[in-house]
């Protein structure tokens with residue numbers, strides 16, 4: 001059973017899924033496995049083109065075409081008339097009549113030029129409607145509103161340029177108001193690229209240049225099988241009562257519909273298996289689904305993956321099918337027993353790889369894990385990787401593909417009410433969001449998000465998904481987690497949006513830019529500036545009397561930071577020291593150690609408690625100063641004043657602000673007295689402070 005597996009952080013789980021998915025893509029790109037087909041035109045949108053398609057000659061438009069309802073003229077006539085016009089006196093110029101004999105009319109859609117008065121001498125014009133063919137020899141169009149039409153006695157029409165427009169018409173450049181052949185889409189230009197996501201615009205482009213939509217080849221879409229497991233389940237699509245102990249299978253309708261909203265796969269209903277069918281029978285069934293005719297590429301199963309006697313899905317995949325488990329538990333709520341497996345099978349000398357997500361049976365857990373893990377996996381399989389942008393070895397392919405995979409859009413949202421944190425695991429809390437416009441410092445419009453919990457988050461309670469816009473990433477609470485117990489109203493946390501707000505690929509969030517990626521590879525240099533990560537070191541000479549004391553410090557720092565900037569406490573360490581020598585050793589180690597790796601700011605809070613505690617407070621400052629490279633003394637004074645204005649005792653603590661080495665986090669020390677004032681005084685300028693000090 002996978003409960004013996006280590007509980008991996010969600011960030012690592014996502015990365016593993018993306019990397020294994022990338023390996024599947026790699027094996028397909030190097031084998032003949034990548035297949036394509038044509039499909040009915042109405043199903044083309046959302047599919048990926050398997051080939052480059054070029055516009056055949058002559059491109060679009062295929063004739064010189066009028067952009068205006070007006071008259072086709074020859075600019076050589078205009079040049080001649082301009083010469084005459086320029087040699088006239090100003091008075092004669094005012095009397096000058098620029099006129100043309102209208103020799104024919106051509107309407108949009110007319111294939112041939114109608115017969116016309118070819119015997120007529122002088123300036124000639126042809127009436128055209130928008131889109132009509134501009135006949136050879138004519139190279140400009142004058143819009144009707146610049147002309148007056150006069151019927152002559154001989155029945156022929158005369159077109160005169162209105163007086164105020166004469167000068168500009170005389171200066172008309174060749175090809176004015178004409179779309180020349182191929183000017184919108186040049187011949188041979190690529191109108192649909194291999195690997196491109198087909199959008200409505202492509203249907204127009206292909207049609208314009210005369211490519212039949214039936215000839216477009218698309219990559220075969222990923223097929224995802226959904227299987228429910230459990231003796232208790234009955235298929236209940238038609239409704240009706242269940243007998244005692246039985247429940248309707250809610251997961252299949254939920255997941256099949258959820259997958260269909262992703263537009264990146266074809267969801268295949270694999271039905272229900274009962275646990276009592278046994279390992280071997282279930283393995284055989286799944287083997288057929290994965291490798292038989294019309295096989296699926298990915299399987300999602302729900303249920304039977306935790307610690308019960310009937311939880312046999314791990315055995316089904318590993319012992320029954322030779323699968324390899326990459327992780328068997330995730331450090332999150334809901335979704336702990338989530339298990340990710342790959343099955344590689346050699347058929348006719350070629351290895352075929354399938355991906356398996358064995359998800360928990362609780363409907364909310366299954367849905368959230370599908371969103372968190374399966375959606376990015378399917379997006380990567382569907383969109384593929386731009387092979388041109390990478391070298392041809394598997395490692396760099398996998399690296400590139402996983403880093404650039406599209407993941408969830410993240411926004412920072414402020415809680416509308418308190419949420420009690422789970423003490424066992426970080427929670428992906430379902431929230432609904434409201435968005436209000438705010439104006440940033442630079443005057444640009446941005447949005448602030450307010451989050452409201454969808455209520456009780458039990459994993460069986462499907463109602464917690466109703467009206468949810470995303471998953472708020474709440475830290476694990478309590479002393480073993482972030483140190484505080486309640487995410488309070490007004491605090492801000494990241495929310496992963498269920499559906500992306502962005503339309504263009506450029507703004508689509510990539511894994512390498514996501515919070516999850518930062519959490520798993522927290523190297524100071526590749527972090528984004530918009531979510532400040534805070535480490536907190538609490539130093540005390542004695543075990544706290546009040547067991548909530550630490551939690552209070554964490555809450556104060558978190559709440560105060562949250563008021564002023566996007567920051568959250570990521571790491572926490574406590575140092576209890578009995579003599580100053582111990583502090584001299586422990587504090588530098590903790591500041592420089594792995595516990596604080598990757599954070600932007602480290603607050604060192606000295607618990608001075610009483611007057612006796614001040615010597616230890618001084619020692620904390622002394623130790624920190626001895627390891628500091630750059631000091632920001634003016635800021636340290638500002639922190640001290642702010643703390644002292646809140647609690648006079650804080651004036652006796654010597655605050656320090658600075659960095660320890662090149663690129664290190666910014667250290668800020670303060671005492672537990674006047675803590676809120678101290679943190680508040682600096683949190684508004686933390687971003688700036690970091691960019692100035694950390695170089």
Ligand SMILES: Nc1nc2c(c(=O)[nH]1)N[C@H]1C(S)=C(S)[C@@H](COP(=O)(O)OP(=O)(O)OC[C@H]3O[C@@H](n4cnc5c(N)ncnc54)[C@H](O)[C@@H]3O)O[C@H]1N2
Nearest residue numbers: 228249250251303304305306307311336359360361362365
């Ligand atoms: N001793 C322990 N027990 C459990 C642990 C644990 O760590 N130790 N983990 C709990 C967590 S967390 C979860 S989540 C569940 C997941 O269990 P399974 O994946 O084995 O799923 P089942 O036991 O089969 O089902 C769980 C729950 O969901 C209902 N269910 C299952 N399938 C469906 C469906 N298709 N539609 C609707 N509801 C379904 C099922 O009846 C159960 O009530 O394990 C905990 N246990």
Ligand code: MOO
Nearest residue numbers: 334335336365459
């Ligand atoms: O992890 Mo389970 O999905 O909490 O209920």
